[in-house]
Amino acid sequence: MEKSDDAYYAASQEVERYARETLAGGRRYIYEAEMKERRRTHGIPGHEATPQE
Template sequence: MTDSPSGPDREHRRPAHVDDRTVEALGALSKALETTERARGRLYDFHQLTGTADLQLDRAVRLLEESGHSEWAEKVRSEIVGRNVIPGHWTFQIVEAYNTTYYEPFRQLEHSAVQELAQGRDHLYEAEMKESRRTRGHSDHTARPPRAADDPSDH
């Protein structure tokens, strides 16, 4: 790839020693991490939804008591409010274990691979795909975002 302003910026051009298979492998690794990011988001959804449901039980308990069903109010309070979602765990503990055991090691490994194999240049696969798919000269297919006149970032 050239240094032309019509191509990717320096941070998105592959270093000379990086071959096609390495770019493809780093792209696959990055995609897997992105999928893990989505899974992690769903884990946080689970965490927040479960916590919200637990807090909403307070209203159910109050309404059961007010409507004369104190035995059911006590049953809900003692059986469900504050209950572990899996043995010994509330959802925050599941999130913490996931982050420590899987997410952070994966994120650090992907970052290290990009640093070592591509001089820290992230998204090379996507940048090259963009170059192959864009229509040169079309105003909505530019290689880069507009640059401020005083931005020396690609020199």
Template sequence: MSSDHERPDSRHRRPSGVTRATVEALGALSKALETTERARGALYSFHQLTGSADLVLDDAVRLLREAGHGREADRVEREVLGRNVIPDHWTFQIIEAYNATYYRPFQQLEEEIRSELADGRDHLYEAEMKEERRTKHHPDHTAC
């Protein structure tokens, strides 16, 4: 095995002068951002599921009419089809607001702090954890 696999590359090594406490703090900040990424993904799921349900309502309206239930079809069209999910907003507008108001500022701040404190190196906490937990010289336990 080459020695390249025995030492993490420079992208995953703590820069000189960066303390363990700083690495832990950056790890927590990164974990919070990753959780925000998951929340954002849930918003996209919400958006797609709600949109799909709204499109299926077209079939429900058509089928209600075909079954002779025009009044009920009219109610579905009037009261639910194309309705705002919260006042003044469809789901895409919620995502746009979330991205502009919370996600992008958080993402930018995390990147700026990581650049200031760790030369922009990402996942130092995890890289150090991998180094601590791996079995040296094992082919499936290579360094970062």
């Protein structure tokens, strides 16, 4: 059972990796990042987009 699970998940991960690299330039969690950006309040402490701000 574990071998078939491993093969299934490995194939799924490969498809996901290919799609991410091809369609999203390798970036992950794009939707979540865009949603966070829409909801943040510019200039308010704790609402920085990145840790460097």
